[in-house]
Amino acid sequence: xxxxxxxxxxxxxxxxxxxxxxxxxxxxxxxxxxxxxxxxxxxxxxxxxxxxxxxxxxxxxxxxxxxxxxxxxxxxxxxxxxxxxxxxxxxxxxxxxxxxxxxxxxxxxxxxxxxxxxxxxxxxxxxxxxxxxxxxxxxxxxxxxxxxxxxxxxxxxxxxxxxxxxxxxxxxxxxxxxxxxxxxxxxxxxxxxxxxxxxxxxxxxxxxxxxxxxxxxxxxxxxxxxxxxxxxxxxxxxxxxxxxxxxxxxxxxxxxxxxxxxxxxxxxxxxxxxxxxxxxxxxxxxxxxxxxxxxxxxxxxxx
Amino acid sequence: xxxxxxxxxxxxxxxxxxxxxxxxxxxxxxxxxxxxxxxxxxxxxxxxxxxxxxxxxxxxxxxxxxxxxxxxxxxxxxxxxxxxxxxxxxxxxxxxxxxxxxxxxxxxxxxxxxxxxxxxxxxxxxxxxxxxxxxxxxxxxxxxxxxxxxxxxxxxxxxxxxxxxxxxxxxxxxxxxxxxxxxxxxxxxxxxxxxxxxxxxxxxxxxxxxxxxxxxxxxxxxxxxxxxxxxxxxxxxxxxxxxxxxxxxxxxxxxxxxxxxx
Numbered sequence: 123x124x125x126x127x128x129x130x131x132x133x134x135x136x137x138x139x140x141x142x143x144x145x146x147x148x149x150x151x152x153x154x155x156x157x158x159x160x161x162x163x164x165x166x167x168x169x170x171x172x173x174x175x176x177x178x179x180x181x182x183x184x185x186x187x188x189x190x191x192x193x194x195x196x197x198x199x200x201x202x203x204x205x206x207x208x209x210x211x212x213x214x215x216x217x218x219x220x221x222x223x224x225x226x227x228x229x230x231x232x233x234x235x236x237x238x239x240x241x242x243x244x245x246x247x248x249x250x251x252x253x254x255x256x257x258x259x260x261x262x263x264x265x266x267x268x269x270x271x272x273x274x275x276x277x278x279x280x281x282x283x284x285x286x287x288x289x290x291x292x293x294x295x296x297x298x299x300x301x302x303x304x305x306x307x308x309x310x311x312x313x314x315x316x317x318x319x320x321x322x323x324x325x326x327x328x329x330x331x332x333x334x335x336x337x338x339x340x341x342x343x344x345x346x347x348x349x350x351x352x353x354x355x356x357x358x359x360x361x362x363x364x365x366x367x368x369x370x371x372x373x374x375x376x377x378x379x380x381x382x383x384x385x386x387x388x389x390x391x392x393x394x395x396x397x398x399x400x401x402x403x404x405x406x407x408x409x410x411x412x413x414x415x416x417x418x419x420x421x422x423x424x425x
Numbered sequence: 426x427x428x429x430x431x432x433x434x435x436x437x438x439x440x441x442x443x444x445x446x447x448x449x450x451x452x453x454x455x456x457x458x459x460x461x462x463x464x465x466x467x468x469x470x471x472x473x474x475x476x477x478x479x480x481x482x483x484x485x486x487x488x489x490x491x492x493x494x495x496x497x498x499x500x501x502x503x504x505x506x507x508x509x510x511x512x513x514x515x516x517x518x519x520x521x522x523x524x525x526x527x528x529x530x531x532x533x534x535x536x537x538x539x540x541x542x543x544x545x546x547x548x549x550x551x552x553x554x555x556x557x558x559x560x561x562x563x564x565x566x567x568x569x570x571x572x573x574x575x576x577x578x579x580x581x582x583x584x585x586x587x588x589x590x591x592x593x594x595x596x597x598x599x600x601x602x603x604x605x606x607x608x609x610x611x612x613x614x615x616x617x618x619x620x621x622x623x624x625x626x627x628x629x630x631x632x633x634x635x636x637x638x639x640x641x642x643x644x645x646x647x648x649x650x651x652x653x654x655x656x657x658x659x660x661x662x663x664x665x666x667x668x669x670x671x672x673x674x675x676x677x678x679x680x681x682x683x684x685x686x687x
Contacts, residue, residue, distance in 0.1 A: 271540065272531070289477055291503040407574075410570060
């Protein structure tokens with residue numbers, strides 16, 4: 123496999139994991155713009171736990187099989203604690219609250235000497251592309267399973283109508299806290315894998331732009347089904363690259379301009395998707411149509 | 426009344442300075458089909474909201490099958506045995522028909538193992554089978570996988586009844602189940618409600634359609650401006666002067682029955 127393509131697939135895996143972590147709260151009606159915060163927590167926790175105590179800036183020297191799960195638990199614990207005040211807010215206020223949380227994390231990490239402060243820190247053990255891909259598939263499968271459970275049904279009901287969900291016995295608060303916490307754990311896992319794949323973590327890389335893009339993958343992919351984040355992450359990971367390849371393929375002055383203006387094209391595509399598919403690319407109705415067509419086509423083909 | 430499944434005692438509720446429910450007391454007999462009627466703004470839906478815990482009660486007591494449910498949280502009332510439908514359709518628009526019905530089962534599926542059971546992955550599980558059977562019984566089996574937002578009004582209205590029914594309540598509270606239905610749909614609804622009642626579920630129905638009430642219910646409670654003004658059989662209700670006055674205003678020269686005024 124070409125190095126360029128593998129590099130792109132690594133980004134796709136990480137983006138997919140982040141997207142599922144933000145999707146779970148979104149599926150229960152909560153917008154989390156704090157992805158960068160949980161990525162930072164996961165990445166730094168894994169790096170610090172993994173680095174040997176003699177290294178600079180130090181650590182615990184745990185192997186990767188321990189540092190990654192511990193980082194996930196750490197992100198989940200922080201997610202659980204902050205979900206209590208954050209879930210009191212709604213809509214755009216929740217977006218702002220989660221954004222503020224991510225800024226607090228970033229501000230703290232940049233000033234903590236024992237994790238390298240502004241210089242960042244290395245993470246020794248390496249996760250290769252295969253490992254990353256396997257874990258990504260597991261995350262997608264886990265989220266797909268979770269959405270198919272009664273808990274998933276409760277999450278989607280809370281998204282649609284909290285008060286009716288309550289009247290049918292759904293514990294709305296517990297459902298929201300659980301979705302937010304599991305989501306935080308998954309985003310933290312993405313952060314830990316980032317650290318162990320690139321072997322260096324730097325808080326400046328995990329900025330609000332990243333949080334915005336991840337939330338965009340989820341919202342534009344669609345929050346109604348477990349396929350949305352995968353489609354959204356794939357779409358947005360590939361589009362800028364596709365435009366770049368397209369520019370090279372066209373060549374000449376126009377091709378060069380296409381590459382230079384690819385972010386403009388990217389922005390226009392985002393706006394168009396919001397207009398054309400306001401509920402996301404993948405919706406329940408879309409899947410229903412696809413499967414009905416297939417079912418109708420099958421008996422016809424058999425004749 | 427000897428055996429009441431629901432006893433409401435001196436219920437009071439005011440919003441701001443407005444007393445919307447004023448000392449309302451009545452019993453709903455076990456296994457009965459009882460109607461709660463009254464002119465617009467009489468407080469019928471408010472009674473439902475107080476019973477199901479949407480609003481807290483100012484004063485009074487509600488006892489469901491011997492258990493005082495006055496102050497338990499809304500989410501636990503369905504476990505206590507009370508479920509409802511809504512005046513305006515409140516199905517989950519992004520869920521399929523079967524999933525909406527499975528939400529109705531939520532109160533019966535307790536414990537972590539039940540919460541993590543993959544309903545959507547295993548097509549032949551007991552919950553989905555039960556939901557499909559309930560839909561089939563209600564004559565709604567043609568639309569199991571469809572997202573409810575795409576279905577016609579009359580169908581959605583009946584899915585709401587099925588969703589409330591699969592909670593296996595002791596009492597089913599139906600808020601204007603026939604509103605907006607055509608005569609054929611209304612008849613199908615009557616049939617469904619009788620089936621549910623025959624299996625032992627008590628019905629308390631808020632309804633404007635007096636013909637519907639007369640043919641379905643054995644007992645009628647009439648509210649006006651938050652006060653109970655009548656309690657009796659559907660035949661008596663037409664002869665009651667207070668009810669006539671509530672619906673038609675004061676007119677001593679009109680000997681017609683007030684029945685169709687609603």
